[in-house]
Amino acid sequence: MKIPSKIKIGGHWYRVEWKRNLYRDHDAAGMSNANKLTIELDPTGEPSHIDEIFWHEIIEQINYRFELNLPHDKISILGTVIHQIITDNPGLLGEGCQVK
Numbered sequence: 001m002k003i004p005s006k007i008k009i010g011g012h013w014y015r016v017e018w019k020r021n022l023y024r025d026h027d028a029a030g031m032s033n034a035n036k037l038t039i040e041l042d043p044t045g046e047p048s049h050i051d052e053i054f055w056h057e058i059i060e061q062i063n064y065r066f067e068l069n070l071p072h073d074k075i076s077i078l079g080t081v082i083h084q085i086i087t088d089n090p091g092l093l094g095e096g097c098q099v100k
Helices: 022-026 047-065 072-088
Strands: 006-009 012-018 030-033 038-041
Touching: 006 047, 012 047, 022 030, 030 047, 038 047, 047 072
Parallel strands: 012 038
Antiparallel strands: 006 012, 030 038
16 A cells, blocks of 8 residues: 555645654554644554554544544554455545446
8 A cells, every 4th residue: 555645634634754663662653643733654564564553543533633532442443444444455445436
């Protein structure tokens, strides 16, 4: 999956930044900040794990912005499942819906 340099979540543009040693320094492979409008990802992990963490951080910001109050374990599950659905269904996020 190609992770973009920015992504719009809830009407706000977030910068996606690559930051080494997040896991070492913060015990996390990714972090997001609603005030700075950033998503930080550690590029040293496995690509599939980085993709999963990217979705996790998007859900973290949806949870925060819309006050969903999802517990962290549910956010982790959603990040994993969304990553799996997108990965296992190539073309899913293609050019719109096509009725067959």
